[in-house]
Amino acid sequence: xxxxxxxxxxxxxxxxxxxxxxxxxxxxxxxxxxxxxxxxxxxxxxxxxxxxxxxxxxxxxxxxxxxxxxxxxxxxxxxxxxxxxxxxxxxxxxxxxxxxxxxxxxxxxxxxxxxxxxxxxxxxxxxxxxx
Amino acid sequence: xxxxxxxxxxxxxxxxxxxxxxxxxxxxxxxxxxxxxxxxxxxxxxxxxxxxxxxxxxxxxxxxxxxxxxxxxxxxxxxxxxxxxxxxxxxxxxxxxxxxxxxxxxxxxxxxxxxxxxxxxxxxxxxxxxxxxxxxxxxxxxxxxxxxxxxxxxxxxxxxxxxxxxxxxxxxxxxxxxxxxxxxxxxxxxxxxxxxxxxxxxxxxxxxxxxxxxxxxxxxxxxxxxxxxxxxxxxxxxxxxxxxxxxxxxxxxxxxxxxxxxxxxxxxxxxxxxxxxxxxxxxxxxxxxxxxxxxxxxxxxxxxxxxxxxxxxxxxxxxxxxxxxxxxxxxxxxxxxxxxxxxxxxxxxxxxxxxxxxxxxxxxxxxxxxxxxxxxxxxxxxxxxxxxxxxxxxxxxxxxxxxxxxx
Amino acid sequence: xxxxxxxxxxxxxxxxxxxxxxxxxxxxxxxxxxxxxxxxxxxxxxxxxxxxxxxxxxxxxxxxxxxxxxxxxxxxxxxxxxxxxxxxxxxxxxxxxxxxxxxxxxxxxxxxxxxxxxxxxxxxxxxxxxxxxxxxxxxxxxxxxxxxxxxxxxxxxxxxxxxxxxxxxxxxxxxxxxxxxxxxxxxxxxxxxxxxxxxxxxxxxxxxxxxxxxxxxxxxxxxxxxxxxxxxxxxxxxxxxxxxxxxxxxxxxxxxxxxxxxxxxxxxxxxxxxxxxxxxxxxxxxxxxxxxxxxxxxxxxxxxxxxxxxxxxxxxxx
Numbered sequence: 001x002x003x004x005x006x007x008x009x010x011x012x013x014x015x016x017x018x019x020x021x022x023x024x025x026x027x028x029x030x031x032x033x034x035x036x037x038x039x040x041x042x043x044x045x046x047x048x049x050x051x052x053x054x055x056x057x058x059x060x061x062x063x064x065x066x067x068x069x070x071x072x073x074x075x076x077x078x079x080x081x082x083x084x085x086x087x088x089x090x091x092x093x094x095x096x097x098x099x100x101x102x103x104x105x106x107x108x109x110x111x112x113x114x115x116x117x118x119x120x121x122x123x124x125x126x127x128x129x130x131x
Numbered sequence: 132x133x134x135x136x137x138x139x140x141x142x143x144x145x146x147x148x149x150x151x152x153x154x155x156x157x158x159x160x161x162x163x164x165x166x167x168x169x170x171x172x173x174x175x176x177x178x179x180x181x182x183x184x185x186x187x188x189x190x191x192x193x194x195x196x197x198x199x200x201x202x203x204x205x206x207x208x209x210x211x212x213x214x215x216x217x218x219x220x221x222x223x224x225x226x227x228x229x230x231x232x233x234x235x236x237x238x239x240x241x242x243x244x245x246x247x248x249x250x251x252x253x254x255x256x257x258x259x260x261x262x263x264x265x266x267x268x269x270x271x272x273x274x275x276x277x278x279x280x281x282x283x284x285x286x287x288x289x290x291x292x293x294x295x296x297x298x299x300x301x302x303x304x305x306x307x308x309x310x311x312x313x314x315x316x317x318x319x320x321x322x323x324x325x326x327x328x329x330x331x332x333x334x335x336x337x338x339x340x341x342x343x344x345x346x347x348x349x350x351x352x353x354x355x356x357x358x359x360x361x362x363x364x365x366x367x368x369x370x371x372x373x374x375x376x377x378x379x380x381x382x383x384x385x386x387x388x389x390x391x392x393x394x395x396x397x398x399x400x401x402x403x404x405x406x407x408x409x410x411x412x413x414x415x416x417x418x419x420x421x422x423x424x425x426x427x428x429x430x431x432x433x434x435x436x437x438x439x440x441x442x443x444x445x446x447x448x449x450x451x452x453x454x455x456x457x458x459x460x461x462x463x464x465x466x467x468x469x470x471x472x473x474x475x476x477x478x479x480x481x482x483x484x485x486x487x488x489x490x491x492x493x494x495x496x497x498x499x500x501x502x503x504x505x506x507x508x509x510x511x512x513x514x515x516x517x518x519x520x521x522x523x524x525x526x527x528x529x530x531x532x533x534x535x536x537x538x
Numbered sequence: 539x540x541x542x543x544x545x546x547x548x549x550x551x552x553x554x555x556x557x558x559x560x561x562x563x564x565x566x567x568x569x570x571x572x573x574x575x576x577x578x579x580x581x582x583x584x585x586x587x588x589x590x591x592x593x594x595x596x597x598x599x600x601x602x603x604x605x606x607x608x609x610x611x612x613x614x615x616x617x618x619x620x621x622x623x624x625x626x627x628x629x630x631x632x633x634x635x636x637x638x639x640x641x642x643x644x645x646x647x648x649x650x651x652x653x654x655x656x657x658x659x660x661x662x663x664x665x666x667x668x669x670x671x672x673x674x675x676x677x678x679x680x681x682x683x684x685x686x687x688x689x690x691x692x693x694x695x696x697x698x699x700x701x702x703x704x705x706x707x708x709x710x711x712x713x714x715x716x717x718x719x720x721x722x723x724x725x726x727x728x729x730x731x732x733x734x735x736x737x738x739x740x741x742x743x744x745x746x747x748x749x750x751x752x753x754x755x756x757x758x759x760x761x762x763x764x765x766x767x768x769x770x771x772x773x774x775x776x777x778x779x780x781x782x783x784x785x786x787x788x789x790x791x792x793x794x795x796x797x798x799x800x801x802x803x804x805x806x807x808x809x810x811x812x813x814x815x816x817x818x819x820x821x822x823x824x825x826x827x828x829x830x831x832x833x834x835x836x837x838x839x840x841x842x843x844x845x846x847x848x849x850x851x852x853x854x855x856x
Contacts, residue, residue, distance in 0.1 A: 009602075013601055015599070015601070015602065015603070015604040017604055017606060017607050018607075025555070025557055025584075025607055025608065026554075026555055026557060026581070026582040026583070026584075027555065027582060028555055029555045030555065030556070033607075037602075038602050038603060038604055039559055039603070039604060039605070039607070040559045040560065040561040040562055040598070040603040040604065040605040041559040041560065041561065041605075042561075042603075043561040043603055044561055045560070045561045045563075048566065062549065063548065063549075064548040064549055064551065064552040065548070067548075067552045068548060068551065068552070068572075068575075068576070068740050069572055069737070069738075069776075069777050070572075071564065071566075071567060071568050071569070071570075071571040071572050071575075071776070072560040072561075072562075072566075072571065073556045073558065073559060073560040073571075073575065074560055077552040077553070078553075079553070080549040080550070080552055080553060082552075086560060088560070088561065089559075089560025089561050090560075091566035091567075092566060093566035093567035093773040093774060093776070094567075094773065094774035095567055095773070095774055095776055095777055097774065098774045098775065098777060098778065099777050
């Protein structure tokens with residue numbers, strides 16, 4: 001939103017999340033909501049990241065640990081399946097990687113500039129745990 | 132509606148507190164969030180009793196401090212309904228943080244302020260210290276001189292504050308004890324007429340509209356804060372006084388009672404004028420008439436609206452007079468009084484040759500007697516005769532000990 | 539009463555449509571938003587929310603952005619609870635007067651605040667709200683420090699923690715006072731429900747939030763919120779720290795019904811020594827010097843005693 005003049009916004013510094021009405025917010029997925037330019041959904045914190053998570057769906061068991069523990073609503077789960085990462089809102093904290101229970105992990109951190117396809121092609125193998 | 136209407140006589144004998152409580156009842160406030168403090172307590176007690184007797188329908192939230200009282204009012208008002216409360220003095224001081232928040236969020240809350248001194252030393256009686264404390268808070272401030280005004284100005288305050296072009300909170304001031312506890316005849320409105328004058332509350336940016344969620348009370352830093360404060364100041368400076376005038380006109384049509392943004396008494400040909408607020412206006416009016424019998428052309432100017440300050444109306448009211456006394460009922464604590472400063476500001480850059488002097492009076496409920504005012508008018512006339520202010524610019528009147536005068 | 543949202547397992551929970559948005563300004567790895575998400579996602583009912591001044595507030599409503607998909611208000615540091623109580627009073631008034639725009643809803647009124655805004659500056663306001671019986675829920679995001687202003691001690695800061703106003707130094711081990719027991723204090727108001735929760739135990743959290751939203755009257759929730767910045771651990775370890783906090787019993791999970799009936803809701807299979815919890819955080823680093831090791835022993839004794847007390851309370855059924 002551009003830095004507008006004093007006469008160009010609503011009184012009371014009030015913000016509206018949506019453009020127009022939305023009947024059942026909790027029953028409407030993000031992609032179907034009419035977010036206004038004032039919702040932080042419309043903004044990005046991608047430039048906060050130094051490292052980024054890469055998702056390898058081949059190993060994912062859809063346990064949803066990454067979904068529940070993501071602080072940034074950046075794990076996109078639909079119909080009980082993890083389908084990807086919202087890279088506009090991910091800050092790169094790596095909690096999703098830490099809580100991923102698969103072996104090898106289905107999520108790993110890589111430098112921000114890393115090529116996702118290359119990293120998935122070179123995904124680490126299953127670790128054998130020493131007893 | 133499920134509540135009972137109350138039959139009122141055309142003229143009831145009410146003190147200022149009960150008059151305000153009756154007006155709050157007739158406005159059918161949705162939420163009152165309040166905390167008791169002398170001398171405003173009977174307002175919220177009155178409201179609570181009306182609720183207990185089913186003369187009003189709404190929620191009365193008796194909180195644990197004045198800060199919480201205004202916090203509750205802010206939450207309730209942002210939720211989207213008619214909200215009011217009352218306080219005085221220390222309670223007002225405790226509320227101050229939230230007063231700025233209420234006005235910054237543009238929430239049309241009505242606060243009845245029964246004026247009382249501020250400690251230390253502790254004092255329960257009337258002066259204007261609390262009123263002055265609120266003057267930069269972004270609220271509209273109305274001033275009642277008597278119980279009738281306290282009754283009428285409540286309706287007027289709701290109608291102004293809740294207008295969608297205004298959306299600013301408003302205080303209705305009355306003097307502690309002198310107005311709040313002094314019973315006088317009050318011309319009433321019947322319940323329907325009173326409510327219809329104020330009208331139904333029209334929500335705006337209300338939190339309880341679940342299909343249009345709103346965020347209230349955001350953070351703004353150096354890139355936005357100034358614009359928001361400027362917007363609020365602009366609306367106070369340009370929109371409020373015209374709206375008040377319209378509502379005063381409507382009220383006069385309805386009741387025959389005429390209010391003015393600046394009240395002028397015997398000012399048409401006045402040489403000397405006293406500018407004051409609250410109950411002092413009525414005392415000064417009486418003395419002005421007596422002074423006229425003695426050949427001094429005395430007049431009185433009373434502020435009906437303290438904020439936004441009626442700059443041009445004051446300028447207009449005082450443009451022909453030769454000597455003016457600004458009466459401040461709050462210790463300026465190291466400066467000229469507020470009224471002195473504001474009046475000086477209105478007259479500076481004009482052609483007036485009026486002589487302006489300031490008086491500090493009535494702190495902690497000290498009486499302003501007719502004798503004080505006779506002396507004061509006599510002094511103003513002496514200034515006129517001498518062609519200059521013959522006294523220091525700031526004098527304390529009615530205080531024991533060696534004469535206190537400064538500047 | 540509205541229909542409870544069915545959340546049998548995490549897969550089912552993951553179909554929730556969040557009402558809290560990303561691109562907020564909370565630190566990477568902040569537990570606050572994990573807690574907020576679990577609370578909000580516990581219901582599909584409409585929400586009226588408040589936040590007291592603090593990390594959550596300054597990071598989620600910085601003009602011109604809001605991260606909230608439900609009505610939300612912030613007034614000041616101390617009065618978020620009263621703000622939402624005022625809104626709840628208005629809801630009751632308008633409901634009785636038949637003036638609600640959507641009269642068939644069952645909104646939930648929730649106030650979020652940090653431990654500073656709850657244990658300290660907002661204590662009186664919360665106490666007032668609990669005593670008056672508003673139908674609201676107050677959730678403390680308890681990170682045991684004034685994190686938003688850079689790490690000053692609050693009355694939730696535990697003994698031995700190094701905070702900026704109670705720093706560890708050559709002759710000091712840091713904070714000298716024990717943490718205030720807010721859950722008990724709030725339960726003592728006789729409120730229908732108070733509980734301690736942790737975001738790692740999401741099922742326990744959801745169950746408590748749902749119960750709290752369904753009961754009639756005020757509810758107090760204390761949520762442990764490990765702070766990567768002030769507890770001084772790597773952001774990726776937020777859930778590890780939460781696990782350590784619950785499994786060491788430093789943050790036991792329990793509920794108190796009607797002000798007296800206490801139930802322990804989580805019993806770790808393997809209780810972790812308090813030392814492990816402390817060792818994972820920079821704020822306790824100095825306690826591992828020889829001269830302060832006695833404090834770690836005292837910590838363990840305090841935690842053991844508290845756990846024994848909670849168990850006695852639970853057994854006594856009083």
